Amino acid sequence: MPSHPDDYRVVRSIAVTASDVVxxxxxxxxxxxxxxxxxxxxxxxxxxxxRLHLVREGDAYQPPEPAPLHIDPEALIDAAPPYPHAEDTETALRAESDTQYTVEEHYERHRAAVDAWRTAVLSRLKETVTLVGRHGQHTVDVKVLGDESGLSK
Incomplete structure (x- = not known):
């Protein structure tokens, strides 16, 4: 079994909050x-x-050694639904003949669409994920932490 501190093949499971993935x-x-x-x-x-992390690109930042392992959040989601963009919500609202477009209605509809998208993503979180790095592929269990109810704000 690998024992070097940068060898992710020793990992059996990861714990991540649902909100970090979403x-x-x-x-x-x-x-x-x-x-x-x-x-x-x-x-x-x-x-x-x-944990959630924003990747710095295009600056002089050098990650520490041994380097952290990054997982694309989509790898933790089974068939992620398409994200609802504001312009799509506006187009759908304007196409409704029985509803008058207002900025407020557009805001409310888009917020509801994003909330529904978040709920759909939460229902599709995977139980395993494959880590990929310089040592090849290694599949681990995923333990989802936290209360997802705080996502819809």
């Missing part, structure tokens, strides 16, 4: 400038805590 995936889908990942920070051991 927020990271949402950040990546909603056209923000930074990329969000779920990060495992060495030294690696059998049970690891994974």
């Amino acid at each position: 927020m990271a995936h949402e950040a990546n889908q909603s056209r923000r400038d930074q990329r969000a990942v779920i990060r495992l920070t060495p030294p690696f051991n059998g049970r690891m805590r994974a």
Whole structure:
């Protein structure tokens, strides 16, 4: 069995909050400038805590050694639904012949669409994920932590 602190093959399970997975995936889908990942920070051991992390790109930042392992949040979701963009919500609202478009109605509809998307993502969180790095692929269990009710705000 590997024993080096940067060898993620010793990991048997990761614990991650549902909100970290959903927020990271949402950040990546909603056209923000930074990329969000779920990060495992060495030294690696059998049970690891994974956390939301924004990746710094294009600056002089150098990750520590041994380097953290990044998991694309979509890898933790089984068939993630498409993210509802505001312009799509507006188009759908304007297409309704019996509803007058207002900024307030658009806001409420879009907020409801995003809340429904978050709920759908939560219902599709995986029980395992494959870690990929310089030592190849390694599948681990995923333990989802926390109360998901705080996501819809």
